[in-house]
Amino acid sequence: MHRRNFIQQSGSLLAGTVLAGNAIANDSFLPVAKKRVAMVGTGVRGLGMWGKPVLEEFGEVVEFVGLCDINPGRVQTGKKFLGVNCNTYTDFDKMMQETKPDALIVTTVDGTHHQFIIKGLQYGAEIITEKPLTIDEQKCQSILDAEEKAGKKIKVTFNYRYSPHRQKLYELLRSGTIGELTSVDFHWYLDIHHGADYFRRWHRLRKNSGSLLVHKATHHFDLLNWWVGSEPEEVFAFGKLDVYGKNSSFRSDKCRGCSYKDSCKFFWDITNDQQLVQLYVDNEKYDGYLRDGCVFREDIDIFDQMAVQIKYASKVQVSYSLTAFSPYEGYRIAFNGTKGRLEAWIKENQPWQESAYDEIQLTHSFGQREIIQVANNEGGHGGGDARLRKQIFKPDGQDPYRQAAGSRDGAMACLIGIAARNSIDSGKPVMIGDLTTLKPKAERPYGL
Template identity: 45%
Template sequence: MKKRYVLIGTGGRAEFFYGSLVRDYRETSELVAFCDVNQTRMDYANQLLEERYEHPQINTYLAHHFEEMINEQKPDFVIVTTVDRTHHTYIIKALELGCDVITEKPMTVDAEKCQEIIDAVNRTGNEVRVTFNYRYAPHNTKIRELIRDGVIGEVFSVNFEWALDTQHGADYFRRWHRDKQNSGGLLVHKSTHHFDLVNFWLGTEPEKVYANGGLRFYGKENAESRGVTEFYQRAHGNEVAKNDPFAIQLEDNPHLKAMYLDAEREDGYQRDQSVFGDGISIEDTLAVMVQYKNKAILNYSLNAYLPWEGFVISFNGSKGRIEVNVREQSYINSGGEKSDEGALKEKSIRVIPMFGQPYEVEVQEGQGGHGGGDPLLLDDIFGEPKEDQFRRAASHVDGAMSILTGIAGNKSLRTGQAVEVKNLVKF
């Protein structure tokens, strides 16, 4: 019998899941309904089903009919790809209605909502799967293997710098992510990937977090120092925006126009806000120090306005050092182009033994986004179960441990104090 799926949240990230489901897993899976706050956006998702995947259109339900959808369609799984602040609402309802859940990262945005999800899992016995595709990227899996196999001994410290360029990084300041209540800021929405990788690589959990940072590049308060003299709140219909290299023109891209501009009349969401406009409450410059339960420490930084995209990491251990450099292909979320998010432009993994000659570690990269990780993740979610020696499938506990580093970081930004992770939620 085929497994039945419904999806709530038909925005930019949704097609990653439903496209693969109807294209690659038709023999074992059935997508039966879309759910969203916006009917126009669901209608466009149905149009894509027909045109791109030759799949019949499916049932649609507005979000306030979520429970009705579950009762009528009787899905086995609910895929949650809504705005981050509403993830917990649909995760918990789905669990209580007898479904398992597949949720986009981050699992949620604050400690209170995280606790509610943990309690719902414990109460219902149903499962939550968090989709950390970076775990599946072959170079990241190789790092896990090297550390697991003791190539550099016990890891004592990690230095991790993540760079977002002025195409990708700026996009968080145009969209709903710019409001910290929606996304938890970049420490939760974006860095959940990175904090999860450190947990995954080191096989440990965060214990204490200290963070510093702020809005240093984007935002109206920084506009004058960036040379911005004419202000606008959104690009559509604005002459000033036509000469702004940070602006995005929705009407020039049929995909963006159909998904966002044509749907505005229903919910008022503007996808093309100015990165130097009002209403930005997230940071673009961040530094975090984390102490882990195994006593390893992490120095982490994220900057969202750099001339290149990728990350630089060094692991310092009792038997040597691993140095990682990765350049990635920049992208704009749901921009309509076919360039892969996280597609590799160049990478290197170098092992430097304490006594011996340094050497490069070769990694066979796969096809697809996130360095070849996306297809592997999708197969792990929708395909036949397989034994995975690296245990890359992420549970609600993994989802919690990744966001709790960022949530603790946000609390540290507010208070100026280090934050104990154990005081945020109870398992």
């Protein structure tokens, strides 16, 4: 029977059911039930990474059954943007009870992830959560306990692992080309546009983001855990606020209407971006959230300059730093091994230096230097975002770079940032094993 005839003849059977009329399994004419997905947090990440692209790439196997956001206007805007016809909610429990989704995508502000992960597990959903897993050790423990009790797995979406350049570094490290890894130098620079944006938004408060040591550096700490292949044991850190917050002699509440707009180097006009206006400005009346908040607000309680030392259970040592007001954006990384050194200087968001490939320099001790070029011409973090979505929604059982990440990976990454923040506050080193019931292992256990 031709596929179109099958659908026509089975029309009444399919009408009003959750079966995917256009998804036919293995040409056997069996309709496949779509994965019923709900999302909480319909901001830019939810819609732009997990909404629209998932519908476009996996619409034959995935359907949205509910969208929830604390802001009633934003959830409506999100529904329109996605072009879906599911119900929208501001009450999370109501959404879960009415829609009973197979999977829940958590894309709210970091400080609330734990609430939805824990409740989502209790409602029996598979959890797909954005990084960071959470922002403090107590919330982390509650998540780990809830996962164990529910017997369902949490997936943490570490998209940074999926870029071709970082995969290549993983591969070179595993191949033993620099001998035994002994230490890593890792320095990340956020520029005066991207870095400043965190000080405009909800991230500026620890209670929302856990500071950039958790919100942003969780990506970098996860990469380190994955590359090093071990788990962190001890952390010591310094942090300070040198440019944003109280450091200016003038300030406002937001850029729109600011009387310093002509002299402030950080002035940013959100009204130039209609999508941001529709998502945030038009919905300010519901929650008062300012997407273009002043980077000099005095309540800013996170750091813009951070230095962290990490010792792994495998004895590898790491020197890491994060600067949030650099004139340009990118990172430098070097892996020191007993037989050589592997290093890269990756420049991001620098149009004058655009190149179709990233370079890795491999220097053999007492030997030659090689330059390895890795193509970077795919969009969305070097094609990494699309590969991650495929691994989540259409896995083929292959994971050669061991990129799939579960709660243990999510915890180990955010715990380094939490330990660093606690160390800055106390002036003392922090043992990762003292934060939760997870005890660091010399060899990183695999993913999910």
